Amino acid sequence: MGTVAKALSLLDLFTLARPEIGLSDLARLSGMNKATVYRMVSELQAEGLLEQTGTRAYRIGPAVLRLAALREATVPLRAAAMPLLQRLSDRTGETVHLSFLEGGKLGTYAFTYADAHGTSVRMEDAAVLPFHATASGLAVLAYLPPDRREALLTPPLAGFTAATQTDAARIRAALSQVRASGIAVSTGGFEADVSSLAVPLFAADGSVTGALAVATPVSRMTDALRARIAQALTDTAPALGALWGASPLLQDTPPPPVPEPTD
Amino acid sequence: MGTVAKALSLLDLFTLARPEIGLSDLARLSGMNKATVYRMVSELQAEGLLEQTGTRAYRIGPAVLRLAALREATVPLRAAAMPLLQRLSDRTGETVHLSFLEGGKLGTYAFTYADAHGTSVRMEDAAVLPFHATASGLAVLAYLPPDRREALLTPPLAGFTAATQTDAARIRAALSQVRASGIAVSTGGFEADVSSLAVPLFAADGSVTGALAVATPVSRMTDALRARIAQALTDTAPALGALWGASPLLQDTPPPPVPEPTD
DNA sequence: ACCAAAGGTTCAAATAATGAACCAATCAAA
DNA sequence: TTTGATTGGTTCATTATTTGAACCTTTGGT
Numbered sequence: 001m002g003t004v005a006k007a008l009s010l011l012d013l014f015t016l017a018r019p020e021i022g023l024s025d026l027a028r029l030s031g032m033n034k035a036t037v038y039r040m041v042s043e044l045q046a047e048g049l050l051e052q053t054g055t056r057a058y059r060i061g062p063a064v065l066r067l068a069a070l071r072e073a074t075v076p077l078r079a080a081a082m083p084l085l086q087r088l089s090d091r092t093g094e095t096v097h098l099s100f101l102e103g104g105k106l107g108t109y110a111f112t113y114a115d116a117h118g119t120s121v122r123m124e125d126a127a128v129l130p131f132h133a134t135a136s137g138l139a140v141l142a143y144l145p146p147d148r149r150e151a152l153l154t155p156p157l158a159g160f161t162a163a164t165q166t167d168a169a170r171i172r173a174a175l176s177q178v179r180a181s182g183i184a185v186s187t188g189g190f191e192a193d194v195s196s197l198a199v200p201l202f203a204a205d206g207s208v209t210g211a212l213a214v215a216t217p218v219s220r221m222t223d224a225l226r227a228r229i230a231q232a233l234t235d236t237a238p239a240l241g242a243l244w245g246a247s248p249l250l251q252d253t254p255p256p257p258v259p260e261p262t263d
Numbered sequence: 264m265g266t267v268a269k270a271l272s273l274l275d276l277f278t279l280a281r282p283e284i285g286l287s288d289l290a291r292l293s294g295m296n297k298a299t300v301y302r303m304v305s306e307l308q309a310e311g312l313l314e315q316t317g318t319r320a321y322r323i324g325p326a327v328l329r330l331a332a333l334r335e336a337t338v339p340l341r342a343a344a345m346p347l348l349q350r351l352s353d354r355t356g357e358t359v360h361l362s363f364l365e366g367g368k369l370g371t372y373a374f375t376y377a378d379a380h381g382t383s384v385r386m387e388d389a390a391v392l393p394f395h396a397t398a399s400g401l402a403v404l405a406y407l408p409p410d411r412r413e414a415l416l417t418p419p420l421a422g423f424t425a426a427t428q429t430d431a432a433r434i435r436a437a438l439s440q441v442r443a444s445g446i447a448v449s450t451g452g453f454e455a456d457v458s459s460l461a462v463p464l465f466a467a468d469g470s471v472t473g474a475l476a477v478a479t480p481v482s483r484m485t486d487a488l489r490a491r492i493a494q495a496l497t498d499t500a501p502a503l504g505a506l507w508g509a510s511p512l513l514q515d516t517p518p519p520p521v522p523e524p525t526d
Numbered sequence: 527a528c529c530a531a532a533g534g535t536t537c538a539a540a541t542a543a544t545g546a547a548c549c550a551a552t553c554a555a556a
Numbered sequence: 557t558t559t560g561a562t563t564g565g566t567t568c569a570t571t572a573t574t575t576g577a578a579c580c581t582t583t584g585g586t
Contacts, residue, residue, distance in 0.1 A: 001301065002266075002306050002573080002574085003265075003266050003267060003542085003543065003573070003574080004266060004267050004270040004302075004303055004307070005304040005306040005309060005310065006308070007267040008306065008310040008312065009505075010308070011310070011330065014333060014337075016333065016335070016336055019333070019336070019337040020337070022563075022564080022565075023563075023564055023565080024562075024563060032544095032545095033544065033545045033546085034545085034564085034565085035492075035543095035544070035545060035546090035565085035566075035567085036543075036544060036545075038564080038565065038566085039265065039267075039543080039544090043267040043268040043271065044271070045366055046268060046366035046367055047268065047271040047272070047274070047366050048364070048365025048366040048368065048370060049271065049330075049334060049481075054467060054468070056563085056564065059337050059338070060330055060333050060334040060337060061334070061365060061366075062334065062365050062370060062372060063365040063366070063368075063370060064327055064330040064331045064333075064334050065331050065334060065335070065341070065372065066365070066370045066371065066388070066390075066391070067274065067312075067323055067330075067331070067371075068328050068330070068331030069388035069389040070277060070278070070279065070282065070323050070327075070388075070389035071322075071324070071325065071327050071328060072328070073279055073388070073389060074277075074279075074282040074283070074322050074323060074331075078328070093483060094409050095378070098284070100325050102310070102324060102325050102326040102329070103308055103309040103310050103311040103324075103326070104309055105311065105326075106312065106324060106328065107328075109325060109328065109329075109504070110437055123370040125329070125332035125333075125336075126329050126330070126332040126333035126336060127329075128329070128378045176451040184308045190297075195519050208341075231269070253525025263468050265542075265543080266542070266543080266573085266574065266575095285532070285533080286532075286533055286534080287531075287532060287533075295575090295576095296535085296575065296576045297533085297534085297537075298536085298574095298577090299574075299576075301533080301534065301535085302574080302575090307579060319532085319533065319583095354576085359582070476580060497570085
């Protein structure tokens with residue numbers, strides 16, 4: 001792991017729940033030396049990726065807004081995807097959630113709510129999803145090349161709820177199911193009261209790039225709803241893939257053109 | 264300059280005009296070795312700050328969207344500032360433009376248009392402003408500590424138009440004017456047909472953090488309009504500063520509490 | 527079939543990152 | 557106010573990483 005990667009990994013310590021972090025905490029959380037962290041945050045600050053608050057704690061800086069504007073101007077994907085997500089929300093009556101592989105992480109990209117129900121699953125933007133504990137993560141994991149998959153399945157796997165599956169062997173078995181059906185399911189693995197279905201999304205070259213998911217409160221999930229959501233997901237995924245030039249040939253072939261890995 | 268800063272400086276090579284850059288071009292533009300650049304972009308890519316297109320060129324990656332969402336959740340400044348900017352636009356009938364110091368750079372943060380005129384100055388989000396050639400830049404420069412100011416004024420200064428002032432001595436003289444009046448003026452220094460007025464913005468600790476500017480087509484700028492804009496700017500700046508806790512005491516003291524530096 | 531330029535890779539040499547220890551400032555409790 | 561613990565920040569010899577010339581392979585144009 002190079003110095004640059006280590007410095008950038010500091011950015012991932014900031015979350016909605018922990019938006020400001022002091023120097024000592026940053027050193028503790030990252031496991032790096034305080035002097036090292038200090039030099040890194042100084043460089044990140046000079047670039048505007050971090051900034052220091054009045055209490056000397058660090059937080060994400062204003063430069064990311066400029067970069068984000070540049071990103072959306074370059075790849076106006078979110079704008080194009082939102083109507084598709086909204087239609088899927090309306091059709092299923094549930095929260096829809098689009099995530100993409102960002103380097104080695106699965107990041108939330110966009111989501112939409114239905115206004116059908118009084119209760120719905122609340123999503124956070126700015127979230128990174130665990131691969132082994134979410135439907136989206138499993139959908140991606142199932143179609144990742146074996147080496148990358150195994151790297152992400154090496155113990156210890158974090159437990160988020162009592163229902164989180166942390167046994168790598170069982171997860172591998174679940175991934176075979178995902179490949180067989182083309183759909184990933186997860187119930188309460190990340191958030192206790194949430195049940196999700198997800199389908200993988202593929203890049204133009206056939207590699208997996210993200211996932212499209214529908215999340216419902218566990219109390220509402222039934223076999224009938226599951227079937228309706230699965231149908232809606234497989235209907236929507238090709239149109240979404242078309243936005244970045246993925247082949248619509250995948251449309252009627254649930255197990256996509258990634259060979260069943262020999263694991 | 265540390266390795267991290269060098270790697271991050273690559274991000275600044277991407278602009279709206281040049282949103283995708285190949286490896287060799289990145290090496291040329293940055294003046295770094297190709298192998299060095301390659302390792303850096305690989306690390307930036309692993310973090311999702313860059314991504315590679317089908318043609319192997321690099322562009323800003325999706326992770327910046329996640330970070331931007333986190334930033335706005337942490338510091339919902341843009342949302343709070345926009346109505347103030349819009350009022351200023353409506354009042355002056357011109358384009359308003361808010362920029363902040365991001366580390367060593369002056370980055371565009373937000374802008375609003377008036378719908379009064381058929382013509383107006385178009386701004387780009389995702390833009391970095393030169394200090395010596397814009398009203399915003401001069402406003403900031405005037406109140407920066409002498410060492411930081413001098414660092415930014417060391418020749419060679421880039422020329423953007425025939426009217427760009429690139430003589431550091433003359434710019435220093437102009438900065439005295441800015442400190443005397445509390446307002447910076449620039450005509451055609453960055454974009455040929457644009458004339459701007461700007462006031463500095465100060466952080467809670469009294470240090471300069473950015474600028475608020477009004478930009479008009481040169482053809483429309485008159486002394487009368489200049490006076491009206493200057494008034495509108497000095498009226499708005501305190502309310503804007505209040506958003507981040509800057510002292511409203513500055514309201515009626517055009518030369519803010521930064522001592523006239525001995526230069 | 528050719529050439530030029532691109533992306534990507536290698537390895538010894540050079541340089542930058544590292545971490546233990548240190549200082550000064552802040553804060554809470556005694 | 558004294559104490560003690562913790563914070564942000566700094567130093568410097570040791571160490572490990574980055575660097576860059578040269579190399580290979582692929583791509584695209586003529």
